[in-house]
Amino acid sequence: MRVQVIARTEFLPPADVPWETDADGGQALAEFAGRACYQSWNKPNPATATNAGYLRHILDVGHLSVLEHGTVTLYITGVSRSLTHELVRHRHFSYSQLSQRYVPERDAEMVEPEVVAADPELHALFQEAAAASLEAYSKLLEGLEKHFAEVAAPTSRRKQARQAARSVLPNATETRIVVTGNYRAWRHFIAMRASESADVEIRGLAILALRALQDVAPNVFADFRVSTLDDGTEVASSPLVSEG
Amino acid sequence: MRVQVIARTEFLPPADVPWETDADGGQALAEFAGRACYQSWNKPNPATATNAGYLRHILDVGHLSVLEHGTVTLYITGVSRSLTHELVRHRHFSYSQLSQRYVPERDAEMVEPEVVAADPELHALFQEAAAASLEAYSKLLEGLEKHFAEVAAPTSRRKQARQAARSVLPNATETRIVVTGNYRAWRHFIAMRASESADVEIRGLAILALRALQDVAPNVFADFRVSTLDDGTEVASSPLVSEG
Amino acid sequence: MRVQVIARTEFLPPADVPWETDADGGQALAEFAGRACYQSWNKPNPATATNAGYLRHILDVGHLSVLEHGTVTLYITGVSRSLTHELVRHRHFSYSQLSQRYVPERDAEMVEPEVVAADPELHALFQEAAAASLEAYSKLLEGLEKHFAEVAAPTSRRKQARQAARSVLPNATETRIVVTGNYRAWRHFIAMRASESADVEIRGLAILALRALQDVAPNVFADFRVSTLDDGTEVASSPLVSEG
Amino acid sequence: MRVQVIARTEFLPPADVPWETDADGGQALAEFAGRACYQSWNKPNPATATNAGYLRHILDVGHLSVLEHGTVTLYITGVSRSLTHELVRHRHFSYSQLSQRYVPERDAEMVEPEVVAADPELHALFQEAAAASLEAYSKLLEGLEKHFAEVAAPTSRRKQARQAARSVLPNATETRIVVTGNYRAWRHFIAMRASESADVEIRGLAILALRALQDVAPNVFADFRVSTLDDGTEVASSPLVSEG
Numbered sequence: 001m002r003v004q005v006i007a008r009t010e011f012l013p014p015a016d017v018p019w020e021t022d023a024d025g026g027q028a029l030a031e032f033a034g035r036a037c038y039q040s041w042n043k044p045n046p047a048t049a050t051n052a053g054y055l056r057h058i059l060d061v062g063h064l065s066v067l068e069h070g071t072v073t074l075y076i077t078g079v080s081r082s083l084t085h086e087l088v089r090h091r092h093f094s095y096s097q098l099s100q101r102y103v104p105e106r107d108a109e110m111v112e113p114e115v116v117a118a119d120p121e122l123h124a125l126f127q128e129a130a131a132a133s134l135e136a137y138s139k140l141l142e143g144l145e146k147h148f149a150e151v152a153a154p155t156s157r158r159k160q161a162r163q164a165a166r167s168v169l170p171n172a173t174e175t176r177i178v179v180t181g182n183y184r185a186w187r188h189f190i191a192m193r194a195s196e197s198a199d200v201e202i203r204g205l206a207i208l209a210l211r212a213l214q215d216v217a218p219n220v221f222a223d224f225r226v227s228t229l230d231d232g233t234e235v236a237s238s239p240l241v242s243e244g
Numbered sequence: 245m246r247v248q249v250i251a252r253t254e255f256l257p258p259a260d261v262p263w264e265t266d267a268d269g270g271q272a273l274a275e276f277a278g279r280a281c282y283q284s285w286n287k288p289n290p291a292t293a294t295n296a297g298y299l300r301h302i303l304d305v306g307h308l309s310v311l312e313h314g315t316v317t318l319y320i321t322g323v324s325r326s327l328t329h330e331l332v333r334h335r336h337f338s339y340s341q342l343s344q345r346y347v348p349e350r351d352a353e354m355v356e357p358e359v360v361a362a363d364p365e366l367h368a369l370f371q372e373a374a375a376a377s378l379e380a381y382s383k384l385l386e387g388l389e390k391h392f393a394e395v396a397a398p399t400s401r402r403k404q405a406r407q408a409a410r411s412v413l414p415n416a417t418e419t420r421i422v423v424t425g426n427y428r429a430w431r432h433f434i435a436m437r438a439s440e441s442a443d444v445e446i447r448g449l450a451i452l453a454l455r456a457l458q459d460v461a462p463n464v465f466a467d468f469r470v471s472t473l474d475d476g477t478e479v480a481s482s483p484l485v486s487e488g
Numbered sequence: 489m490r491v492q493v494i495a496r497t498e499f500l501p502p503a504d505v506p507w508e509t510d511a512d513g514g515q516a517l518a519e520f521a522g523r524a525c526y527q528s529w530n531k532p533n534p535a536t537a538t539n540a541g542y543l544r545h546i547l548d549v550g551h552l553s554v555l556e557h558g559t560v561t562l563y564i565t566g567v568s569r570s571l572t573h574e575l576v577r578h579r580h581f582s583y584s585q586l587s588q589r590y591v592p593e594r595d596a597e598m599v600e601p602e603v604v605a606a607d608p609e610l611h612a613l614f615q616e617a618a619a620a621s622l623e624a625y626s627k628l629l630e631g632l633e634k635h636f637a638e639v640a641a642p643t644s645r646r647k648q649a650r651q652a653a654r655s656v657l658p659n660a661t662e663t664r665i666v667v668t669g670n671y672r673a674w675r676h677f678i679a680m681r682a683s684e685s686a687d688v689e690i691r692g693l694a695i696l697a698l699r700a701l702q703d704v705a706p707n708v709f710a711d712f713r714v715s716t717l718d719d720g721t722e723v724a725s726s727p728l729v730s731e732g
Numbered sequence: 733m734r735v736q737v738i739a740r741t742e743f744l745p746p747a748d749v750p751w752e753t754d755a756d757g758g759q760a761l762a763e764f765a766g767r768a769c770y771q772s773w774n775k776p777n778p779a780t781a782t783n784a785g786y787l788r789h790i791l792d793v794g795h796l797s798v799l800e801h802g803t804v805t806l807y808i809t810g811v812s813r814s815l816t817h818e819l820v821r822h823r824h825f826s827y828s829q830l831s832q833r834y835v836p837e838r839d840a841e842m843v844e845p846e847v848v849a850a851d852p853e854l855h856a857l858f859q860e861a862a863a864a865s866l867e868a869y870s871k872l873l874e875g876l877e878k879h880f881a882e883v884a885a886p887t888s889r890r891k892q893a894r895q896a897a898r899s900v901l902p903n904a905t906e907t908r909i910v911v912t913g914n915y916r917a918w919r920h921f922i923a924m925r926a927s928e929s930a931d932v933e934i935r936g937l938a939i940l941a942l943r944a945l946q947d948v949a950p951n952v953f954a955d956f957r958v959s960t961l962d963d964g965t966e967v968a969s970s971p972l973v974s975e976g
Contacts, residue, residue, distance in 0.1 A: 007761045007801065010742040014807055029739045029805060033828035033910045036807070039835055068826030069739065069912040071803050073761060075746055075768070081329065082344070082410060091335040094800030094914065096765035100326070100415075101443060103771055113408040115391065122387045129380035129412040136373035143366045147359065163443050164357040166326060168373040171344075172411040178765045180801040180914075182826065199345060199407050242730055251517045251557065254498040258563055273495045273561060277584035277666045280563070283591055306974075312582030313495065313668040315559050317517060319502055319524070338556030338670065340521035347527055422521045424557040426582065426668075486974055569817065570832070570898060579823040588814070588903075589931060601896040603879065610875045617868035617900040624861035631854045635847065651931050652845040654814060655904040656861040659832075687833060687895050 001111075001201075003208040007073035007180070008216050017041060023051035026070020026183065027219050034058055034066040055219040059240050067183040072216055074179050074209060080111035082171040083201050092185035096178040100166040101159050106138050109174035113201065126172075133170045141165040183220045186213055187241060190224060194236035207234045245355075245445075247452040251317035251424070252460050261285060267295035270314020270427065271463050278302055278310040299463040303484050311427040316460055318423050318453060324355035326415040327445045336429035340422040344410040345403050350382050353418035357445065370416075377414045385409040427464045430457055431485060434468060438480035451478045489599075489689075491696040495561035495668070496704050505529060511539035514558020514671065515707050521554040522546055543707040547728050555671040560704055562667050562697060568599035570659040571689050580673035584666040588654040589647050594626050597662035601689065614660075621658045629653040671708045674701055675729060678712060682724035695722045733843075733933075735940040739805035739912070740948050749773060755783035758802020758915065759951050766790055766798040787951040791972050799915040804948050806911050806941060812843035814903040815933050824917035828910040832898040833891050838870050841906035845933065858904075865902050873897040915952045918945055919973060922956060926968035939966045 009026035013019075019041040021028050031054045035041055043049040048057050058066055088095055110130040116122045144161035151157040181189065186209065192198070194206035207226060214221045223238040253270035257263075263285040265272050275298045279285055287293040292301050302310055332339055354374040360366045388405035395401040425433065430453065436442070438450035451470060458465045467482040497514035501507075507529040509516050519542045523529055531537040536545050546554055576583055598618040604610045632649035639645040669677065674697065680686070682694035695714060702709045711726040741758035745751075751773040753760050763786045767773055775781040780789045790798055820827055842862040848854045876893035883889040913921065918941065924930070926938035939958060946953045955970040 004746045005744060006746055006764065007741050007743050007758070009739050009803070009805075010757075011739050012737060014736045014738055025742075026739070032738065032807075036908060036910050037828050037831050037834070039830060039908070065826065066828050069805055069828070069910060071741070071912075073741075073801055075764075080411065081415075082407075085325065085329045085332070088329070088333055089339070094797065095333070096769050096798050096801070098771060099769050102769070111411070113411050115388065115404075115408050116384065116411070119387070119391060122384060122391070125380060125383055125387070126412065129377065129384075132376050132380075133373065133412070133414065136369060136376075139369055140360065140366060140373075143363070143369065144359065147363060147366070160359075160444075163326075164359050167324065167355070167357050167360070167416040168370065168377070168414045170377065170412045170414055171325075176768060176771070178768050178801060180803075182912075200404075248502045249500060250502055250520065251497050251499050251514070253495050253559070253561075254513075255495050256493060258492045258494055269498075270495070276494065276563075280664060280666050281584050281587050281590070283586060283664070309582065310584050313561055313584070313666060315497070315668075317497075317557055319520075338553065340525050340554050340557070342527060343525050346525070420524060420527075422524050422557060424559075424670075568899065569903070570895075573813065573817045573820070576817070576821050577827070583821070599899070601899050603876065603892075603896050604872065604899070607875070607879060610872060610879070613868060613871055613875070614900065617865060617872075620864050620868075621861065621900070621902065624857060624864075627857055628848065628854060628861075631851070631857065632847065635851060635854070648847075648932075651814075652847050655812065655843070655845050655848070656858065656865070656902045658865065658900045658902055659813070660899040688892075 001078040004075045005212050006075045009070040021051045027217050029069045030066050033069050052219045064184050071182045077176045080172050081175050093181040098176045101163040110172045111174050136168045191241040196235050245322040248319045249456050250319045253314040265295045271461050273313045274310050277313050296463045308428050315426045321420045324416050325419050337423050337425040342420045345407040354416045355418050380412045435485040440479050489566040492563045493700050494563045497558040509539045515705050517557045518554050521557050540707045552672050559670045565664045568660050569663050581667050581669040586664045589651040598660045599662050624656045679729040684723050733810040736807045737944050738807045741802040753783045759949050761801045762798050765801050784951045796916050803914045809908045812904050813907050825913040830908045833895040842904045843906050868900045923973040928967050
């Protein structure tokens, strides 16, 4: 699994507003948006005179809508279709995902659960099942391409063959997805999916996403802490958010 | 595949509004909502004096927000996880779906693409692949339950085993899902998914959904027409909507 | 201010599911949706064998998506445009609101803040200001209708006059609005707007809405309690929700 | 009315993807997202080998979800509360707006409709009404601050006074708002609000927003054309979008 930040917010401060801050990008934008609500461009209170202090206050009072202006886009590869089937339920994100209707999967990678990979017997079972599925896929695809040979448009022909053949591909099939979300949506995702009750794979994604987001916008995600469970996997949580 | 209407809107007309109409449920509610915007409780124009005429006018002028008040819930069974992975991208619906993390799939049904089922050779390939996947799932599940035997809580133990074992289940695995949407969201779904460019399976769902919705709220879906393509599959479209 | 329930969810249990419950409407639908996720139609646990117990469990574990299937529509009258400007920020509701572009407001009611109405001096100030605004509106409208007299289409002519004349109408101008939301969205609205930090008028709406919702779906809103502040106004809260 | 671009998307191309394009920012991101769906990093077709050509194709085929990754934030000042009451109905935007509960409006500017300002008699009517409203507001605020003098917390005291006093402020009162939206949401906003049927003021905003967006992301908004109506106001439309 790999998570790469491929886009973030660039802030262009308006020239006519008598204010500046000690951060840039989406963090500065969040502060600007918060101050615009009150037209409070002065900083009489030292506790909120820095961007870090201001955003901490925003989180404390729950004025979360100002965290909707900054966005981060992640390019996520090496994850399974089980994971993305759960991921795309999050309605506040935008998605562009590798299509099994358009892309042939003859050489698809498989994302093996770690607990399976760590046990030689289970690993062998998984490998065998994955290979059998891919072989069945390739044969089905070949047969379907013959079946649809009379379809004039090649794109349509291939699409019809692939969308039927994919029926035998397993949940473990690797997929890739571009995900854009604003800070508030990412915070919600992490609160929900970095918790112990989440599936191990999507929990791993939530932890990687959190680390990437803490690099991009440390003041917005500073309250989340990662810890390690007895089984060696990681979770993250914040005193400022609840899962609900 | 089966589509059952399991909930719909019941309208309770307010006693103090000097208006009545010749429909009930969500259709009456849509008319009420439209008239509330203009407080136009009289019906001077015969063209809009019936509920059918009024809603036709709403569609003609594109005042689609009044179609958001009425909702319909479908219980959809006998569909594949390929289909639901696409379905749940529709952000204006609400979903409750059978969970592969909680429900064991040893005896899962498989949803075979029609084009595969119709060809004896492809059908045999599919059946064999499906059986092999289910067998691998059962063995993996057994091995994982042993692996997690030391986990104290039985629910957690089973969940951890199932969420890893599901990795070998194919896209064709049958799933069931409760879907609630308002009329406007359903119209958008049908416009997008009953079109020729959609996957055959989800297109079949869109056609079944359209027929169910035309039963519940004929005046809201009257403009959609079903037709049959050369390959025998159906599509639906309306002069009043575009796919975009 | 008046809040009327004008629509709610009607549940039609599917004949082939071996389950029944001791509630109907959206409450039964929520239970059905929850059980569909686990295909758990039996009721081995007495604590969740009633609809009330089942939904209490749903709230306890935060499985809130099953509360999205049931909806309630309120017709809200006698509220100010200040209130609706805040209300329509809630993105999970659907709205149909009286339009000041289409409906003339010469005889509009004014929604006076209670604290103003209770003080004879402030009340007199308010009444005078409201009357002056309405008079200015009427004169502006008259002048604008003359200005637009050459516009051929009467609907367009009146709309152009009204949309300019409304500029002098005050926030206090009465408006009416149809609001549809699912149970989850209504719970969020009440958590946000029935709290002490909310504006007094919208807080009053949240309390009235809560009481109406507790009538329609008591098991879904049972955890909210209303209490009275020192100043005599009411608030509501639940141990199961936070404002964030 | 003034519209300033205060944030936009910065694209950080992943090092390991064998592709580059002739644009940057959100335009490059949209192309990346589109190509990720098909893993089509080559450019065999000259028509889609440039960013402009690729995005034109995206618009032509209606693959609009790839336009959700790039965002633009506008800081909009000098608009009326009538306008923002309509604006905030757009659910796909994020907003931070000057609060009349927190900011005193004694010296508020008024946004006079152009058709009123152009007619000396109507202009005088408007000016007089606006001045009377502001005077009533100031007096009410003074009286309310006395009324709430016993409230201990100064922020709460002032908030309670302001939220009641604002009841007499007119729709024309100037407000300021930070609005963030993705390209798809902005396209929808312009399609809806730059049309002849929209209110003159919000139509003016839609035109200014379009021009700002065409500067930031010309390839995404290239299909919209501005034209002038007989009454001198502007509209915009595209052959690729419908209002619905």
